[in-house]
Amino acid sequence: MTQMVKAEGVHKSFGAAHILKGIDLEVAPREVFCLIGPSGSGKSTFLRCINHLEKINAGRLSVDGELVGYRQKGDKLYELKDSEVARKRRDIGMVFQRFNLFPHMTAVENIMEAPIQVRGEAKAVARARAERLLDRVGLSDKAGSYPSQLSGGQQQRVAIARALAMEPKLMLFDEPTSALDPELVGDVLDVMRDLAQDGMTMIVVTHEMGFAREVGDALVFMDDGVVVESGHPRDVLTNPQHDRTKSFLSKVL
Amino acid sequence: MTVDIDKSDDPKEGPRDASSTAPESIKAIPVRHYGRYVSAVVAIGVLVALVYAFAQGDVNWGAIPDYFFDGQILTGVKNTVIITVLAMLLGVVLGIILAVMRLSKNPVTSAIAWFYIWFFRGTPVYVQLLVWFNLGIVFEYINLGPVYKDEWSSFMTPFLCALLGLGLNEAAYMAEICRAGLQAVDEGQTEAAHALGMSHAKTLRRIVVPQAMRVIVPPTGNEVINMLKTSSLAVAVQYTELLRATQNVAQTSGATVEMLFLAAVWYMILTSVLSVGQYYLERHYARGSSRSLPMTPFQRVRVNLLSLGRPKGGMA
Numbered sequence: 001m002t003q004m005v006k007a008e009g010v011h012k013s014f015g016a017a018h019i020l021k022g023i024d025l026e027v028a029p030r031e032v033f034c035l036i037g038p039s040g041s042g043k044s045t046f047l048r049c050i051n052h053l054e055k056i057n058a059g060r061l062s063v064d065g066e067l068v069g070y071r072q073k074g075d076k077l078y079e080l081k082d083s084e085v086a087r088k089r090r091d092i093g094m095v096f097q098r099f100n101l102f103p104h105m106t107a108v109e110n111i112m113e114a115p116i117q118v119r120g121e122a123k124a125v126a127r128a129r130a131e132r133l134l135d136r137v138g139l140s141d142k143a144g145s146y147p148s149q150l151s152g153g154q155q156q157r158v159a160i161a162r163a164l165a166m167e168p169k170l171m172l173f174d175e176p177t178s179a180l181d182p183e184l185v186g187d188v189l190d191v192m193r194d195l196a197q198d199g200m201t202m203i204v205v206t207h208e209m210g211f212a213r214e215v216g217d218a219l220v221f222m223d224d225g226v227v228v229e230s231g232h233p234r235d236v237l238t239n240p241q242h243d244r245t246k247s248f249l250s251k252v253l
Numbered sequence: 254m255t256v257d258i259d260k261s262d263d264p265k266e267g268p269r270d271a272s273s274t275a276p277e278s279i280k281a282i283p284v285r286h287y288g289r290y291v292s293a294v295v296a297i298g299v300l301v302a303l304v305y306a307f308a309q310g311d312v313n314w315g316a317i318p319d320y321f322f323d324g325q326i327l328t329g330v331k332n333t334v335i336i337t338v339l340a341m342l343l344g345v346v347l348g349i350i351l352a353v354m355r356l357s358k359n360p361v362t363s364a365i366a367w368f369y370i371w372f373f374r375g376t377p378v379y380v381q382l383l384v385w386f387n388l389g390i391v392f393e394y395i396n397l398g399p400v401y402k403d404e405w406s407s408f409m410t411p412f413l414c415a416l417l418g419l420g421l422n423e424a425a426y427m428a429e430i431c432r433a434g435l436q437a438v439d440e441g442q443t444e445a446a447h448a449l450g451m452s453h454a455k456t457l458r459r460i461v462v463p464q465a466m467r468v469i470v471p472p473t474g475n476e477v478i479n480m481l482k483t484s485s486l487a488v489a490v491q492y493t494e495l496l497r498a499t500q501n502v503a504q505t506s507g508a509t510v511e512m513l514f515l516a517a518v519w520y521m522i523l524t525s526v527l528s529v530g531q532y533y534l535e536r537h538y539a540r541g542s543s544r545s546l547p548m549t550p551f552q553r554v555r556v557n558l559l560s561l562g563r564p565k566g567g568m569a
Contacts, residue, residue, distance in 0.1 A: 053444055053448065082453060086450050090450035096441060118455075162449070163448075
């Protein structure tokens with residue numbers, strides 16, 4: 001079986017800053033894969049490498065059996081054209097910490113935008129799906145609202161619906177609840193839990209240990225650009241083996 | 254320091270339920286701003302003196318309404334509007350191209366755009382107009398191969414001089430305005446669009462430019478108003494716009510100062526019309542940026558009329 005995501009010795013630096021120092025990991029289809037670790041450990045950077053928002057400097061990274069950002073012919077690598085990169089991103093949904101909804105469009109227009117512009121879908125079809133998705137995230141009454149009229153939790157649920165509108169095979173979540181008021185976190189986590197039950201492959205960078213324990217199938221603790229410890233969330237969270245993991249968990253739990 | 258507070262409520266009433274009755278507002282003697290009275294009197298005094306001086310001057314006020322809708326003047330107004338619109342159009346189109354060139358990753362196009370902006374912002378527009386006008390001294394013919402060939406003087410009409418002089422200069426300013434607008438859009442917007450699989454061009458057109466417009470429109474409105482007034486410099490290249498038309502009338506009628514006043518009034522009318530247009534354009538691009546849009550003047554008038562019957566402070 002092909003892994004959904006496979007990373008082998010992935011390195012990434014920004015100038016002199018060496019952020020990822022050789023990441024090896026595998027994410028199976030239908031798996032909920034949680035990435036935890038202190039800020040600056042490289043979790044978000046790794047996530048952004050998966051849909052090529054960042055270019056890796058060394059190693060190999062593939063999604064669903066295909067290299068990210070390159071094509072291999074013989075033993076030579078060819079960089080992909082922008083249009084080819086864009087084509088691959090259609091299958092990977094991403095949810096950002098700061099939502100990044102398009103402020104000049106209503107909720108339903110935000111969700112319709114990519115299917116219409118990228119896949120050339122008919123407006124009526126896109127609208128019908130957008131309304132279905134809004135209903136799924138519990139916001140069917142907010143279709144005509146602009147992002148500035150929605151709370152953070154509502155905006156993030158629209159952002160999830162926007163990513164789902166492209167019917168991705170993989171969803172990336174970059175600290176989806178970190179910018180939210182505590183009382184709004186639950187609604188977003190409910191939507192994500194629902195998505196996991198439907199069998200979506202999800203990679204979640206999070207500080208919500210409760211969510212990781214309850215929903216996660218695999219968990220990785222990263223620190224300073226390397227994977228320190230990995231395993232089933234229950235095992236890692238309750239019985240950490242490394243000192244760094246122990247000290248991190250003692251601070252956040 | 255003590256403050257007189259007019260306590261009119263009955264002390265026997267006792268504590269009141271805060272949720273059912275509004276708290277009594279403070280009634281205090283306001284501070285007297287004597288300085289304000291003095292400055293108002295001085296300002297009005299100066300104004301009266303000015304009006305008096307002009308009333309005493311030898312101005313034939315009647316000439317202004319007499320010539321206001323004169324055929325020559327109206328042609329001048331028409332030409333001023335035409336040159337403003339066309340020069341602005343040239344400026345905006347070229348400005349957008351220059352802004353994209355400056356932001357591109359190609360160092361050659363970026364450097365060319367930088368040089369253009371440096372050159373045209375670095376020289377007065379009056380000098381540029383005169384250069385276009387006098388280029389005939391260095392070029393006898395214009396020769397575009399098989400497409401077009403003519404004597405320079407019949408090719409470079411006053412209209413073309415004014416259009417190129419004003420439009421090319423404007424492009425340099427519009428380029429900087431557009432660049433500021435494009436850069437003001439949060440990078441997360443581009444990332445979100447890319448993550449959804451949108452191309453660079455689609456991201457720019459659908460996501461970035463509509464948001465940049467909010468930043469671009471207000472200064473562009475100023476540029477249009479500025480252009481309207483700067484177009485009077487086209488007098489230098491013999492283009493018959495409003496100012497030149499009034500000067501022509503002044504020469505035949507002898508009413509020099511009166512015609513300058515007339516030109517000023519026409520410019521004020523045109524700029525006022527443009528200001529109103531700018532207001533509605535800004536409203537259009539404010540979509541989604543604030544929770545509720547500000548009212549248009551028309552809506553404000555209607556609300557004020559409707560609330561006339563209500564007592565003051567009837568917000569609750």
